[in-house]
Amino acid sequence: MNIFLNHIIDTRVKVLFFVQLLCQAACAVISVYPVLLIRDLVDLAVCGEFRNINKIISIGCFYLGIQIVHGLLSALTRYLAGWLQANASFTIEKYVFRHISKVSLESIKFSDSVRLSNILAQDSQFISENMVASFGELTKAVLSFLFGFYFVSSINPFLALIVLPLGLISSLVIKKISDTSYRNLLEQRENSTRLWKKFYEGIMGFLPLRFHDTMEQYSEKIEIQGKLLEKTTVKQGYLESLSSFATSTLFMVTIGLIMITAAIFVVRGSLTLGGLTAVMMYNHMLSDPLIKLQEINHRIQRLKVSLSRVHDMLNLPVETLQEKGGIDEIQLAGAAWEADGHPILDHVDLHLFRGQSLMIAGASGTGKTTMANLLAGIYRCTNGEVRFGENRRWSSKKPKVSYMLQDEYLFDDTILRNIMIGNPNLSEETLRTILSVCELEEVAARHGGAVGDNGSRLSGGERKRVLIARTIADYDSDLFIFDEMSASLDQDTFVRIWNRVDGYLGEKIRVYIEHNQSIRQMVDCVIDVDRECKGNTVRQ
Numbered sequence: 001m002n003i004f005l006n007h008i009i010d011t012r013v014k015v016l017f018f019v020q021l022l023c024q025a026a027c028a029v030i031s032v033y034p035v036l037l038i039r040d041l042v043d044l045a046v047c048g049e050f051r052n053i054n055k056i057i058s059i060g061c062f063y064l065g066i067q068i069v070h071g072l073l074s075a076l077t078r079y080l081a082g083w084l085q086a087n088a089s090f091t092i093e094k095y096v097f098r099h100i101s102k103v104s105l106e107s108i109k110f111s112d113s114v115r116l117s118n119i120l121a122q123d124s125q126f127i128s129e130n131m132v133a134s135f136g137e138l139t140k141a142v143l144s145f146l147f148g149f150y151f152v153s154s155i156n157p158f159l160a161l162i163v164l165p166l167g168l169i170s171s172l173v174i175k176k177i178s179d180t181s182y183r184n185l186l187e188q189r190e191n192s193t194r195l196w197k198k199f200y201e202g203i204m205g206f207l208p209l210r211f212h213d214t215m216e217q218y219s220e221k222i223e224i225q226g227k228l229l230e231k232t233t234v235k236q237g238y239l240e241s242l243s244s245f246a247t248s249t250l251f252m253v254t255i256g257l258i259m260i261t262a263a264i265f266v267v268r269g270s271l272t273l274g275g276l277t278a279v280m281m282y283n284h285m286l287s288d289p290l291i292k293l294q295e296i297n298h299r300i301q302r303l304k305v306s307l308s309r310v311h312d313m314l315n316l317p318v319e320t321l322q323e324k325g326g327i328d329e330i331q332l333a334g335a336a337w338e339a340d341g342h343p344i345l346d347h348v349d350l351h352l353f354r355g356q357s358l359m360i361a362g363a364s365g366t367g368k369t370t371m372a373n374l375l376a377g378i379y380r381c382t383n384g385e386v387r388f389g390e391n392r393r394w395s396s397k398k399p400k401v402s403y404m405l406q407d408e409y410l411f412d413d414t415i416l417r418n419i420m421i422g423n424p425n426l427s428e429e430t431l432r433t434i435l436s437v438c439e440l441e442e443v444a445a446r447h448g449g450a451v452g453d454n455g456s457r458l459s460g461g462e463r464k465r466v467l468i469a470r471t472i473a474d475y476d477s478d479l480f481i482f483d484e485m486s487a488s489l490d491q492d493t494f495v496r497i498w499n500r501v502d503g504y505l506g507e508k509i510r511v512y513i514e515h516n517q518s519i520r521q522m523v524d525c526v527i528d529v530d531r532e533c534k535g536n537t538v539r540q
Contacts, residue, residue, distance in 0.1 A: 013084060013087060013088070013091075016080055016083070016084060017084060017132075019080060020077055020080040020081060020084065020136060021136075021139055023073050023076050023077040023080065024077055024136065024139050024140045024143060025139075025143050026073050027070060027073045027074055027077060027140065028140060028143035028144045028146075028147045029143075029147050030066055030069060030070040030073065031070055031144060031147075032144065032147045032148045032150075032151045033066060033147075033151065034063055034066060034067070035151050035152070035155070035278045035279075036151060036154065036155075036278070037059050037062065037063045037066075038063075038274070038277060038278045039155060039272065039274040039275050039277070039278040040059055040274060041056060041059050041060065041063070041274065042272075042273055042274030042277045042278070043272050043273065043274035043275075044056050044059070044274075046272075046273050046274065077136075077140075081132060081133060081136050084132040084136075085128075085129070085131075085132040085133055088127075088128060088131055088132050089128035089129065092124055092127055092128050092131075093124060093128065096120055096124050096310070096314065099314050099318075100120070102318045102319055103316045103317070103318055103319065104316065104317045104318065104319045105319065105373075105378045106373070106378055106379050106380065107316045107317050116313060119193060119309050119310065119313055120310065120313055122192070122193070122196075122306075123189075123305075123306035123307075123309045123310045124306075124310055126302065126303070126306045127303065127306050127307060127310065130299055130302070130303055131303060134296055134299050134300055134303055137292065137296050138293070138296050138300070140289075141289040141292045141293050141296060142289070142293070144289040145289035145293075148289065152258075152279065155271070155275045155278060155279060156262070156265060156270070156271055156275065156279075158261070158265075159258050159261060159262055159265075159279060162254060162257050162258055162261065169250060173243070173246045173247075173250075174243055174246070174247060174297060177239055177242060177243040177246070178243070178297060178301060180239060181236065181239045181240065181243070181298070181301050182301050182304065182305065184232055184235050184236050184239065185236060185301055185302055185305045186305055186308075187232050188229065188232035188233060188236055189305055189306075189309065191225065191228045191229040191232050192229055194225050194228075194229075195222070195225040195226055195228075195229050198221055198222050198225050199222060202218055202219075202222060240298050243297075243298070244295075247293075258279060259279070259280060262275070262276050262279045262280070263276065322396070322397065322398050323396070323397045323398075324397060324398045324399065324400045325397065325399075325400040325476070325478060326390045326391075326395070326397060326478070327388045327389065327390055327395065327397060327398070327399035327400070327478040327479070328353065328354035328389060328390060328391070328478065328509075329351065329352065329353045329354065329388070329389035330350075330351075330352045330375050330386070330387070330388055330389070330399065330479070330509065331350065331351045331352075331386070331387040331389070332348045332349060332350040332351075332371075332374060332375070332381075332384065332385075332386055333349060333384055333385050333386075333387060334347050334348070334349060334383065334384035334385070335347070335348045335349075335350075335374055335381045335383070335384035335385065335386060336348070336381060336382055336383035336384050337367075337370055337374060337379060337381055337382050338382050344367040344370050345367045345370055345371060345374070345529070347383075347384065348371065348374075348384070350375075350525075350527070352375070352509050352511075352525070353509070354478075354507065354508070354509060355506065355507055355508070355509070356509060356510075356524045356525065357502060357509075357510040357511075357512070357522075357523040357524050357525070358509075358510070358511045358512070358523060358524065358525045358526075358527065359512045359514055359519060359520060359523040359525070359526045359527070360372060360511065360512070360513045360514070360527050360529060361514060361515070361517070361520070361526060361527065361528050361529065362527075362528055362529035362530040363530050366529045366530040367529045367530075368513045368529050369483060369513060371527070371529060372403075372481050372483065372511050372513055374386055375479065375481075375511060376399065376401045376403065376479060376481060377398040377399060377401070378401075399477070399478040399479040399509075400474075400476065400477045400478050400479070401477055401478070401479045401480075401481065402422065402471050402472070402473075402474040402477035402479070402480050402481070403471070403480075403481045403483075404467050404468060404470070404471040404481065404482045404483060404485065405467075405483055406483045406484050406487065408467050408470075409454055410451055410454050410455035410458075410463060410466060410467070411451075412450045412451065412452055412453050412454075413450050413451065414444075414447075414448065414449065414450060414451070415440065415443065415444045415447055415451060415466055416431065416444060418451065418455075418466055418470060419431065419434065419435075419466060419469045419470050419473050420473065421470055422469075422470040422471060422472070422473030422474040423473040423474050423475070423476075426473055430473075430475075431473075433504075434469050434472060434473055435469065437469070437472065437497070437500045437501060437504050438465045438466075438468050438469040438472075438497060438500075438501070439465060439493070439496075439497060440462075440465050440466065440469055443458075443462050443465070443466075447462075451463075451466075460488035461488050461489050461490070461493065463488065464485070464487065464488040464489055465489075465497065468482070468485060468497065468501060472501060472504060472505060475505075477508070478508065478509060479508070479509045479510075479511065480505050480508050480509070480510050480511070481511045481513070482501075482510075482511070482512050482513065482514075483513045484513060484514065484515065485497075485498060485501075485512060485514065486498075486514060486515070486516035486518075491516075491518065494516060494518070495518055495519075498512075498519055498522075499522075502522070510523075
């Protein structure tokens with residue numbers, strides 16, 4: 001977590017944060033110093049002597065000047081806090097995104113992507129909006145209390161000492177409630193994440209739910225998860241209300257005792273009327289910061305939960321930097337892979353060379369995508385090894401891979417810009433060639449604008465052809481993998497586009513993960529994963 005914060009707080013931010021703290025310290029001093037001036041003004045006025053008028057005017061002007069300076073410092077503090085908060089917000093989002101771009105794809109494959117996106121979006125936003133403000137307000141509250149305690153002590157030390165025992169009791173109560181609150185907040189955030197996931201999946205999948213008349217059953221699942229969230233939310237509200245009640249009550253009692261004691265001191269002559277007036281006007285210097293601390297404490301508890309959850313996501317293993325490109329052969333040598341102790345592939349031997357094509361066939365769940373990920377260097381073998389060759393020598397490089405996923409995302413942008421995600425530097429001529437290969441000329445002309453969220457304005461076949469085009473756009477890659485190219489395409493269209501794509505990539509290593517058997521005789525090598533990769537050498 002310290003690494004995360006260090007990336008957020010660079011040298012310039014640290015300097016400005018220090019300047020803000022100095023301004024807050026000055027504000028704290030200036031906001032409580034008038035208590036002494038008020039005491040002196042009242043005492044001079046009570047004397048009723050004409051010669052004190054000049055002193056009264058001087059002290060009054062000094063009081064006004066202090067209030068003006070306090071206003072200026074407060075405005076500067078708010079400006080710096082706003083700038084720091086905006087900077088932190090942008091830096092957090094940038095850092096989180098950059099970190100995710102470096103996370104091992106193997107670890108992301110086994111993560112719940114909906115939960116991951118929810119945590120990174122929801123908690124990063126909360127951190128962005130509250131981190132700087134919370135710690136700034138905490139600093140101000142602590143300083144205001146300390147200086148307030150000092151100035152009240154300067155009027156009469158006994159008055160300030162009344163605060164200590166009740167403050168200690170309040171702190172112990174707050175600590176006890178905060179521990180329970182933190183645990184409940186963790187549960188609340190998890191329930192919120194699960195509810196959001198259920199809701200998100202229900203929105204994305206509402207058509208099949210409607211078609212199969214299962215909306216009611218799904219609504220019950222959302223309701224059950226909503227009840228769990230409601231329970232933890234109500235409990236959190238109870239804990240925060242209890243904490244606020246305990247704090248405010250204890251310190252209102254403290255202020256009452258201070259006022260009673262101060263009045264008795266005046267009667268006894270150990271406190272001037274000016275001192276009593278100052279204490280009555282500024283007794284909030286002791287109570288307000290501590291009540292504010294309680295509010296800040298609730299926010300900091302939530303902040304700790306958000307930081308912890310984001311830190312866990314950012315703790316996913318980062319992919320080691322490795323040079324990519326130039327690979328012209330790939331070998332699996334006795335390769336095996338397992339997940340959670342269950343063997344998926346066992347002792348696979350396979351050798352592919354530049355210009356060769358491979359079809360990986362087999363039933364669902366038998367390890368087709370796993371084998372492709374081993375060939376791409378995304379997964380590491382649990383036994384055996386994957387070797388990458390360059391110019392007839394084994395290399396420490398990895399292949400540069402262009403990979404079409406089954407559920408790959410389409411951005412809410414034009415078809416052409418979605419294709420150019422694969423290669424932003426495509427020339428117009430190459431782009432026209434790719435559109436022709438994937439039979440997208442008419443589709444691109446018809447859909448001139450954005451294609452909608454995840455390609456919602458395209459048909460299934462059009463969407464698939466855009467994904468194929470995006471994949472082949474990255475022509476500099478050594479290895480091209482297509483996971484279920486035939487899905488959403490009719491048989492004639494699939495065969496026609498497959499022939500064009502395979503011809504276009506003829507000099508590359510091509511891997512097709514396919515259920516469709518029509519290309520079996522047209523590739524260089526076929527692997528039936530469920531029959532050949534469970535302990536036997538692959539036949540080529």
